[in-house]
Amino acid sequence: MTVYVDDMRAKFGRMVMCHMIADTDVELHAMAARIGVARKWHQAPPKHDSHYDIALSKRAAAVAAGAVEITWRQTGAMVMRRRITGELGPQADAIDWQTKHFAKRREAAQHGQVT
Numbered sequence: 001m002t003v004y005v006d007d008m009r010a011k012f013g014r015m016v017m018c019h020m021i022a023d024t025d026v027e028l029h030a031m032a033a034r035i036g037v038a039r040k041w042h043q044a045p046p047k048h049d050s051h052y053d054i055a056l057s058k059r060a061a062a063v064a065a066g067a068v069e070i071t072w073r074q075t076g077a078m079v080m081r082r083r084i085t086g087e088l089g090p091q092a093d094a095i096d097w098q099t100k101h102f103a104k105r106r107e108a109a110q111h112g113q114v115t
Contacts, residue, residue, distance in 0.1 A: 003031045004091060005059045008072040018059050019075050020052045020067065023088055028052065035061040049079055070094075 003022040010017045020037075022028035028050060029039065035058050044050045054062065063069060070078075070091045077094035080101070081087065089097060 001027050003027055003062065003067040004070045004075070004078070004088075005054070005062050005067045006070050006072045006075040008075070009056075010053075012053070015055045017053045017055060019072070020054050020059070020062055021050070021075060021079065021088065025050050031062055031065060031067060034065050049083070051079075 001023045003020065006019045006021075008018045020028065020031065022031065025044075029042065032039065032042070032052055032054075035054075037052055037054055037058055041052055041054075042050070043052065059067075068091065074091050074094045077098035078088040078091060081089045081094065081097055084101070088094075
């Protein structure tokens with residue numbers, strides 16, 4: 001089980017934010033508590049997109065506590081995979097998985113199949 005932080009840099013007021021995701025919500029909330037992020041900042045839209053937007057200072061604390069650094073593109077691909085399969089899967093092949101998934105969808109659409 002793993003917690004991940006990405007390299008997104010989105011401004012939110014005076015802060016710069018990134019995403020923190022995890023294989024499970026239990027792990028995600030445990031890391032948030034460990035680095036001092038209040039549970040009220042948890043975001044859980046429909047379809048398994050559970051995450052926290054955290055300030056860069058909290059990102060550094062998460063990395064120090066064992067979180068794995070990933071790119072924002074990997075985050076997007078991993079979240080997409082979780083929506084489809086129920087699991088984030090490994091970060092190492094996330095973008096490749098996403099590319100193959102889109103290729104399969106295009107091929108199915110060309111043959112009139114619904115995916």
